[in-house]
Amino acid sequence: MKTLISLLFLALSIPLSAQDVYKGRKFFGGSFYVNSDALKDILIDGDNTDSFGKEYWNNSPFDKKQARDVQTRGKMRFDLRYGYFPMDEFAIGGDFIASSSSYNEEDTIFSMQNKSLDLMAGPFVRYYIEIGA
Secondary structure, three states: OHHHHHHHHHHHHHHHHOOOOOOOOEEEEEEEEEEEEEEEOOOOOOOOEOOOOOEOOOOOOOOOOOOOOEEEEEEEEEEEEEEEEEEOOEEEEEEEEEEEEEEEEEOOOOEEEEEEEEEEEEEEEEEOOOOOO
């Protein structure tokens, strides 16, 4: 397993070390992230037992027999980056980030929702230092 991880790290790091950071070059990058989860209050009532008679926690939001205390959360993030090298090893550029999150909670007494959308843009300045040359 350690050998596989070492080979994967080596394969991914070789292209990164070969990037040009010289005057007149441009670069473009970004990322995309999605996360979602659902939680339900745990009910221990003797109904959820395995084949050995041991009770287990059923935290599934899809189990209709349990009380209706459910929380769902979701996040999504998109990041876009563009830069230019006006001189060797010195980059300037811009970054754009769009992120969205939602939170829902349903209880036997109340229901709560919260949704947000964030848009961010800004400049960046980077100076690359050559190590081991």
